[in-house]
Amino acid sequence: MRAEGRLGYIGDMIVTAIVISLFGLVIGSFLNVCIHRIPEGRSIVTPRSACPKCAQPIAAYDNVPILSYLVLGGRGRCCKAPISPMYPAVEAVNGLLWVAVYLVYGLTLSALVYAAFASAMVVLAVIDAKHRILPHEITFGGLVVALLSSPWQAIHQQHQPGLARLAYLLGADFTAAPWVLNLCSALLGMAVGAGMLLVVAVGYYLVKKREGMGHGDIVMMGFVGAVLGWPLTLLTIFLGSFLGALVGTVLIHRAGGDRAYEIPFGTFLGAAAVIALLCGDTLLGWYWNLL
Numbered sequence: 001m002r003a004e005g006r007l008g009y010i011g012d013m014i015v016t017a018i019v020i021s022l023f024g025l026v027i028g029s030f031l032n033v034c035i036h037r038i039p040e041g042r043s044i045v046t047p048r049s050a051c052p053k054c055a056q057p058i059a060a061y062d063n064v065p066i067l068s069y070l071v072l073g074g075r076g077r078c079c080k081a082p083i084s085p086m087y088p089a090v091e092a093v094n095g096l097l098w099v100a101v102y103l104v105y106g107l108t109l110s111a112l113v114y115a116a117f118a119s120a121m122v123v124l125a126v127i128d129a130k131h132r133i134l135p136h137e138i139t140f141g142g143l144v145v146a147l148l149s150s151p152w153q154a155i156h157q158q159h160q161p162g163l164a165r166l167a168y169l170l171g172a173d174f175t176a177a178p179w180v181l182n183l184c185s186a187l188l189g190m191a192v193g194a195g196m197l198l199v200v201a202v203g204y205y206l207v208k209k210r211e212g213m214g215h216g217d218i219v220m221m222g223f224v225g226a227v228l229g230w231p232l233t234l235l236t237i238f239l240g241s242f243l244g245a246l247v248g249t250v251l252i253h254r255a256g257g258d259r260a261y262e263i264p265f266g267t268f269l270g271a272a273a274v275i276a277l278l279c280g281d282t283l284l285g286w287y288w289n290l291l
Contacts, residue, residue: 193225
């Protein structure tokens with residue numbers, strides 16, 4: 001490729017990334033609505049956004065992602081009440097994640113699914129951190145969408161050879177259409193994700209005689225597994241557990257050493273799932289090379 005062609009290609013990528021980031025920011029604004037309303041059981045469609053302090057409806061020109069926050073100095077126009085920095089942070093993170101998904105998966109149907117998945121992980125992570133719940137509207141709904149979209153997902157296509165080898169090791173001569181293999185990969189990932197956390201939850205209850213993990217975490221990992229397949233789901237559980245143990249130790253210390261302190265495991269699983277989505281194959285390759 002000539003220098004002019006490379007420059008044109010890079011220029012097209014930059015323009016596309018900017019456009020995608022703008023869409024990601026707009027969707028990020030909607031994610032804030034979901035984060036605020038879903039735990040309260042309110043509609044995410046109506047009524048229109050309003051100031052959480054004085055309930056004054058927010059004008060369209062004051063609802064521009066990030067920019068409105070900066071222009072208003074982090075305060076509401078109507079009552080001058082402080083606006084949580086969480087709002088622009090969610091918008092910015094979602095915009096960056098959408099660009100990252102584009103850079104990894106290109107302009108494909110798979111990328112659209114993975115961008116939506118990343119956004120769902122943002123919502124679940126924030127809601128779990130704030131309320132210690134993982135709404136079934138997102139986890140179950142995401143699981144259904146993940147299974148229905150699995151026939152054309154790029155990640156499952158990459159896992160087809162591994163799935164065929166696994167079937168061979170189990171004594172099965174498994175030959176099927178590519179879309180069937182993709183669906184089987186999604187179902188196996190769902191079973192691994194939900195199954196592993198279910199075993200941990202049951203084991204903890206039998207030992208401690210109390211719940212140590214909510215049902216939401218189990219369903220969430222079923223959703224994650226249906227999107228990422230079983231290898232990246234195992235990576236997600238490992239990374240999420242590592243992050244949870246690391247940060248959880250700090251949180252328990254800040255809570256006065258109370259070991260009954262409820263750690264938002266879904267928050268760490270969500271972060272780990274996004275890491276696995278964007279660079280999981282690289283991390284797994286690096287790990288296997290070490291072995």
